[in-house]
Amino acid sequence: MPTKDAEFRAGLMEILPRLRRFSRSLTRHEADADDLLQTALERALKRSDQFQAGTRLDSWMYRMIKNIWIDEIRARTRRAQTFAPEEAGEGMGAEDPTFDRQIRAMSIERAMDTLPEDQRIAVSLVLVEGLSYKEAAKVMDVPMGTLTSRLARGRQALSDQLADQEGARA
Amino acid sequence: MxxxxxxxxxxxxxxxxxxxxxxxxxxxxxxxxxxxxxxxxxxxxxxxxxxxxxIANAPVPDRIAEMLALRDEAPAGDTLIDRFKAWFAHPLAMPGASAMASLAIGILVGAQFMPLQTGISGDTSLASANLAAALSAADGTQAWQMPVTFRDETGRYCRAFRGTETGTSGLACREGESWQVNLLVTGNGGEAVGYQLASSPLPAIILESVDGLIEGDPLDAEAIETAAQSNWME
Structure with missing residues (x-):
């Protein structure tokens, strides 16, 4: 008989690569992404009894990852306001020695970097993770209209950013 | 408009x-x-x-994959994983233990990309011809051992496998005429280090999966022989 715990873990294992991708698109930083994922898994294992069988484990996890990340951002912002007003989130990619991807990839990364958190989460859930609007709105705890407007503004901002970068290089 | x-x-x-x-x-x-x-x-x-x-196609780092393989609290009873640990802890049952000690864990789910020598063919998660032949043989082959064979809830046959030279191990289940590899842990055959399950030829993550999938007891040699003769049809 498979135990409930083993089933839950197997379910997480199956979606792990996608959860990692989501963490990565939120944090834009490999080490941050894996820390975030690790924290989320710890929390999920601890709260596995709160997960309702028959509902979507991926949405449950996306929401958990999103909440932990938002808390982290808030904590960082507080720290940054106290100590180093200019440093919050800046140049994270540039200092990363593994950050040697193609210019195109860097552009996307940089453009994602400029989005407000709300818009980035919407873009990540729908564009990267392929969630439906309805599922994404549920994960974000917002009405559909809010989701679609964040999504539209986020994509427009990405588009503007990429055009700017294009212009700067030309 | x-x-x-x-x-x-x-x-x-x-x-x-x-x-x-x-x-x-x-x-x-x-x-x-x-x-x-x-x-x-x-x-x-x-x-x-x-x-x-x-990112979704890259192997998940060990420390994260291992989180899901380990239990928060010791299971109270005689779970399958404990029995396997006990079996493999026996000196006679650990010929390849040192080769398994250094592990790089990669998880394969659905369509993924791994090099051919790991036993996966091309860009799908179907077993390569070489691994598939071993999976279909009652006793495996020289290159691939089959430490555990069992049936899952749906009646499918599944086998945990292990490459004798590569240290790569995994779990495959019969899908129609082919073998679907559900989980793959690549080993790099390095020297013994303090890996959590160094005494076992199968990584904890695979034993956990076996534990999660199995219905009843693992098949004995006779049942495996019968299944192989019927070409692993349910």
Whole structure:
């Protein structure tokens, strides 16, 4: 008989690569992404009894990852306001020695970097993770209209950013 | 009618109601500006998607995969994983233990990309011919051992396998005429280090999966022979 715990873990294992991708698109930083994922898994294992069988484990996890990340951002912002007003989130990619991807990839990364958190989460859930609007709105705890407007503004901002970068290089 | 960006995005994302789609497509054909805006957003979406796609295809780091393999609290009873640990802890049962000690864990789910020598063929998760032949043979082959054979809840046959030279191990289940590899842990055959299950030829993550999938007891030699003769049909 498979135990409930083993089933839950197997379910997480199956979606792990996608959860990692989501963490990565939120944090834009490999080490941050894996820390975030690790924290989320710890929390999920601890709260596995709160997960309702028959509902979507991926949405449950996306929401958990999103909440932990938002808390982290808030904590960082507080720290940054106290100590180093200019440093919050800046140049994270540039200092990363593994950050040697193609210019195109860097552009996307940089453009994602400029989005407000709300818009980035919407873009990540729908564009990267392929969630439906309805599922994404549920994960974000917002009405559909809010989701679609964040999504539209986020994509427009990405588009503007990429055009700017294009212009700067030309 | 004029379409907003949100309309365009809904169309691209497959969220536009079917009733509106035809009208939108008619407008697309007639309105070059609308077509250009739509194409622009479609390309942007594809760029973002493909930028992040490799992350979901990369192996998950050990420390994260291992979190799911380990239990928070020791199970109270005689679970299968404990029995396996006990069996493999026996000196006679650990010929390849040192080769397994240094592990790089990669998880394969669905369509993934791993080099051929790991036993996966091309860009699917079907077992390569070489591994598939071993999976179909009652006793495995020289290159691939079959430490555990069992049936899952749906009656499918599944086998945990282990490469004798590569240290790669995994779990495959019979899907029709082929073997689907559900889990793969690549070993690099290094020297013994303090890995959590150094005494076992199968990594904890695989034993956990076996534990999660198995219905009843593992098959004994006779049952395995019978299953192999019936070509692993349910």
């Amino acid at each position: 004029t379409y907003t960006d949100e309309d365009i995005l809904a169309y691209i994302d497959g969220e536009m109601p079917a009733a509106d789609r035809t009208a939108f497509e008619t407008a697309l054909a007639a309105d070059a500006d609308l077509a250009a805006r739509t194409e622009h957003h479609r390309r942007l979406g594809n760029s973002v998607k493909s930028h992040y796609a490799p």
